[in-house]
Amino acid sequence: MEKILKGIDGERFPLIGGITEYRLTFAETADNSTVKDDEILWQVYWSNEYSEYEKVPFSGQKKGRVTTYKFLQNLQGKNLQLKATYSGETVELHITPQANGEIKIVDVFFLDVEYKMQDNSTLKYMNSVNLQVYTLNMLGKYVEFKIYDTVNGRDIEVAKSSEPMQIVQKNGIVKTNRSILLSPAMYMQTQKDMSASEHRYKVRVWERNNEANFYEEELKVKNEMGQMTVPQDSQTPVKTGTSEPPKKKEEQKTIEKTNGYFYNYKGLYEGHVKEQNGNENDVYACDGKGNEKDTFTNAKKLKISHNDFQRVCNIVKHEGLSNEENEYIFIAHANYNEGKDKGTTMLARLMTGYSSVEMIDKKTALPDTAVDTVSKYSRKGVIEALLRDIDPSKVDPTDGARFWDGVDFLGWGVDTELKADSNSKTGHNKFDEYDYIKIKKSLYDKFVMKIKQKYPNGAPYGSSHNSKTDRGSHVHKSTPRGMRAVYTIPASDFSRSEYWTTGDFYYKNKTKRATGITATQVAGYSIFWKEIK
Numbered sequence: 449m450e451k452i453l454k455g456i457d458g459e460r461f462p463l464i465g466g467i468t469e470y471r472l473t474f475a476e477t478a479d480n481s482t483v484k485d486d487e488i489l490w491q492v493y494w495s496n497e498y499s500e501y502e503k504v505p506f507s508g509q510k511k512g513r514v515t516t517y518k519f520l521q522n523l524q525g526k527n528l529q530l531k532a533t534y535s536g537e538t539v540e541l542h543i544t545p546q547a548n549g550e551i552k553i554v555d556v557f558f559l560d561v562e563y564k565m566q567d568n569s570t571l572k573y574m575n576s577v578n579l580q581v582y583t584l585n586m587l588g589k590y591v592e593f594k595i596y597d598t599v600n601g602r603d604i605e606v607a608k609s610s611e612p613m614q615i616v617q618k619n620g621i622v623k624t625n626r627s628i629l630l631s632p633a634m635y636m637q638t639q640k641d642m643s644a645s646e647h648r649y650k651v652r653v654w655e656r657n658n659e660a661n662f663y664e665e666e667l668k669v670k671n672e673m674g675q676m677t678v679p680q681d682s683q684t685p686v687k688t689g690t691s692e693p694p695k696k697k698e699e700q701k702t703i704e705k706t707n708g709y710f711y712n713y714k715g716l717y718e719g720h721v722k723e724q725n726g727n728e729n730d731v732y733a734c735d736g737k738g739n740e741k742d743t744f745t746n747a748k749k750l751k752i753s754h755n756d757f758q759r760v761c762n763i764v765k766h767e768g769l770s771n772e773e774n775e776y777i778f779i780a781h782a783n784y785n786e787g788k789d790k791g792t793t794m795l796a797r798l799m800t801g802y803s804s805v806e807m808i809d810k811k812t813a814l815p816d817t818a819v820d821t822v823s824k825y826s827r828k829g830v831i832e833a834l835l836r837d838i839d840p841s842k843v844d845p846t847d848g849a850r851f852w853d854g855v856d857f858l859g860w861g862v863d864t865e866l867k868a869d870s871n872s873k874t875g876h877n878k879f880d881e882y883d884y885i886k887i888k889k890s891l892y893d894k895f896v897m898k899i900k901q902k903y904p905n906g907a908p909y910g911s912s913h914n915s916k917t918d919r920g921s922h923v924h925k926s927t928p929r930g931m932r933a934v935y936t937i938p939a940s941d942f943s944r945s946e947y948w949t950t951g952d953f954y955y956k957n958k959t960k961r962a963t964g965i966t967a968t969q970v971a972g973y974s975i976f977w978k979e980i981k
Contacts, residue, residue: 775972861939
């Protein structure tokens with residue numbers, strides 16, 4: 449009998465507090481006109497302390513081809529599973545709810561005196577900075593800021609806003625209208641260690657009359673005097689109890705307007721320009737909005753169309769499993785490297801078996817309106833990778849990695865554990881495919897630590913193992929999702945002394961292969977591989 453169900457269509461990273469719709473999809477050859485909606489059952493599960501899935505209390509069972517869920521604060525960051533069942537068939541979708549879309553301040557950028565992106569690591573005393581604040585649902589509200597440090601348990605202000613800043617742009621962005629001078633008085637007030645090479649302060653931005661809504665960013669200042677960078681329309685910091693009237697701003701220079709979609713370097717959508725010069729589907733990375741309508745500072749055109757960019761970002765988002773920024777940054781760069789190696793594009797490689805993401809997600813564009821953390825990380829990673837096309841100074845943080853693996857690499861091991869998806873194959877495929885595998889002990893230990901944090905009681909996989917031919921030390925458990933093979937992290941064969949003779953992990957294939965691989969990075973729940981030809 450042919451299968452009827454294909455999958456579940458919906459957001460894998462829904463916002464806490466919002467209403468999210470999920471839709472059951474059917475196989476192309478199935479006649480779904482006979483499907484009875486009241487026989488389609490939906491249920492939400494979460495991973496318990498034994499890495500098994502149980503029903504989320506009070507979530508209830510729902511019916512129909514389409515259903516909606518509202519995920520509450522207690523589910524933020526949890527690994528959930530949404531399951532739909534019909535006529536004995538079941539399809540699943542893994543979900544991780546993200547921070548909600550309520551009124552809040554979400555990010556702070558440092559800009560220089562010309563409102564271009566400022567590298568926080570190069571600031572010195574006597575330099576000046578501006579702040580660019582990102583907010584959600586705060587149109588018409590006001591924010592204030594202060595720069596401070598905690599000394600002997602007491603917060604010491606060294607600078608603050610002279611007047612509240614009102615959010616008037618629909619995108620929720622507001623900038624300081626006068627630069628902040630990083631005066632030497634800052635380190636005197638806070639009794640900084642003058643032998644240190646760098647001083648650190650905190651920048652706190654909060655909603656006026658609602659200090660519970662705030663965001664903090666670290667400000668690093670090199671312990672040396674720099675060149676004074678205060679333009680005529682700027683001010684020194686306003687110290688507690690003092691004020692300085694703003695000076696008249698000079699007229700801004702007109703910037704040529706260009707068609708396209710614009711995103712800042714942190715992965716947030718800035719806007720779409722039409723009816724100007726150029727292609728409306730071009731994609732640009734920029735520091736942020738300019739002072740004139742439809743202008744953007746330090747804009748750089750990326751070699752990708754808008755729809756392709758959105759799809760690549762969505763696939764990268766689904767490839768990652770954690771909330772760690774570098775996991776998504778490294779996946780994007782590895783994908784870029786793989787595309788260059790194969791002489792094709794990032795999207796073209798992702799649309800093959802190179803990516804294990806479901807095809808429905810590969811064909812889905814990441815909405816420009818998505819502002820959750822993982823969406824920002826995914827866009828940021830893709831932007832950083834694509835900038836390597838046009839800026840040779842951009843560095844590959846993966847050192848040439850083209851592939852990555854997750855928990856299954858540690859769970860299935862070298863050759864003793866029967867793979868969860870097989871009744872005959874032992875060990876992870878990488879140990880058969882390559883001539884050798886090298887992992888520095890520091891990377892190996894880091895990878896094991898991260899995976900064990902996620903799966904402290906072992907990693908569970910769906911399994912149809914035959915008990916008569918089963919091999920390895922993994923165990924089988926009955927769970928609400930059916931029988932699961934639970935693998936100890938790491939597999940026992942990783943501890944064999946023959947693999948650690950150099951102090952690092954080194955595996956040599958008994959069968960000669962054309963290339964080997966070396967681990968270059970670990971981030972989130974992924975380890976990244978560079979192929980050595």
